[in-house]
Amino acid sequence: MTVTDTEVVLEAEGLTKHFPVRRGVRDLLSKDRKVVHAVDDIQLTLRRGRVTALVGESGSGKSTVARLLAQLYGRTSGDIRLHGDSVTVRGGRRFRAYCRRVQMIFQDPFASLNPTHTVRYHLTRALKIHGRAGTSAAELEENLRDLLLRVQLTPPERYLDKFPHELSGGQRQRVSIARALGADPEALLADEPVSMLDVSIRLGVLNLLRDLKERLNLAILYITHDIASARYFADETLVMYAGRMVEGGSSETVTQNPAHPYTRLLIESAPDPDRLDRVGDPREAPEDEAGGEPPSLIAPPSGCRFHPRCIHAMPKCSTELPPRFELSSNQWAACWLYEEAAR
């Protein structure tokens, strides 16, 4: 399934996160402790100079994956490896050392910048914490200018002393990207970096991220619910459903030739102006057995988690969990439909 063989930066294997459910008085005495199966058995590789997209609907666990990779949550089981070394950090100095190499960009630039501080403060803090502020004031100033130039906020002087409310959404997101770059990371975890921005400026920010990836040779995890933007921006696309990965491969293959029934449903449902030209009723809803409802993650369906909604479901689907079947050198799907084809 590898797209190319550049150096691996961050790797996850069998990554699992279960959140405990608060117990009520009635189940205090019962033995079984309920958990939310937020993320189960995730396998993922981020490589230098590559963008990996993680696509899924709300509640599919994609943001949890980003937080696990950023070590903001402790994992239930599985392994996270940075350059081959397994890492588990819970705060303190080791967490900072990890942060220096793996940075996260959050969805909402209106919430992730402190409204009472200027751009200069945000960036200076990032530089100081990660020991890149230099020794003199002039050096710091030079580094700040450099950061803003990198995210195309020019001229830097105009933005340094601005407060977040004086900037537009796109500019704010650029500042938070600059802040992440302040640590000089190797991997960026971007959790829906453009979904809160206006449509006309989304591409500007995506193109900036792509440009940075090329210049700084970053590994980027791009989390999104918009599969069309994954096709545009990412080299590799992974599709998540109800906490599990169902399909993965090169973005072009996954979007043009989706194998898993869920990926097909997702692509069928995406708004597509070209549908006007197609024959038949363009407004017909795609087939879905459960009316678009994802399952409860407290008691997820047995076997394949998609089987209650799947139009191709077989008896086997409800009992056995499908493993990954390699369909070609750059595509795999976890679906029993491909059991024969993969042999």
Next chain:
Amino acid sequence: MREPVLEIKNFHVDYGLGADAVQAVRDVTLTLHRGEVLGLAGESGSGKSTLAYGVTRLLPPPGVISGGSVVYHSPGGSYDVMTLTDAELRKFRWAETSIVFQGAMNSLNPVHKISTQMLDVIKAHEPDLSPQARTARAAEMLKLVGISADRMDAYPHQLSGGMRQRVMIGMALVLQPQIVIMDEPTTALDVVMQRQILAQLVELRERLGFSVLFITHDLSLLVEFSDRIAIMYGGRIVEEARSSDLYKDSLHPYSEGLLKSFPALRGPRRELSGIPGSPPDLRGMPTGCSFHPRCPHAFDRCSTDIPLLATPSSRNDPTRSVACWLPGRTPVA
């Protein structure tokens, strides 16, 4: 040409009074015809929601309607919504025009059953109806939007986001209004659910024959689901056309840029650029055409004169109009 059901003429909305007022909607003229879906697209701050609230006179202070008329044509006669008294307005709302608000999922009252909330509406507007008839009406409406009648006694938190959205659409339709205004009705939903709800809406419209004013920032969705599209920028409508015309042959550089901001899911992979710059600040609008600082084709006249919405000289088609100074897009002399 189909008959109009709502005619908005030279509509202005300001926020604040006097010299400090911000002009959120400026000189909007728009017609909604019977039985059509009219899409209103634009970025945040372009005035699309303000227009919808202004038209229904729901605008909270400091919003002020500073000019224009909104003529509503009902089978019983026509009248200007702006001149209605409070009592008349109360009858007009919901029975003639209903709104599905942005984040509609959260506009249900969490401490009341959905049946109570629906029955309240019917009771307020049709007090003569017997309780049995009311319940029957509410149950029928819920069935139409795909919720079985035994969920009527559920509280909002017992329903999923998609179901709550369906309840809101059902509530908007329960008095069989002529016009339904939908303000970003599906933004908070997943794509699969979004498509199902929109497909249902289109089906209901065919059955009940209401008109829809559909407000969203997702132009690719509008192209697929609406009959006509009006695009707003900086408080003005900059282009209006049938959806297929707009998609294949957009005339205003902003519409063109907006269409090019959506990566395609099919077909060749193209390099896209979006639109450079940021949306305008309503407190300091550019002179002339408000799009000119971001426009790739701007020339001298764009920064001084405001272009007016009119049928372009290069397309002899009365359904189209555009506000742009570029050659071929100015009105017929």
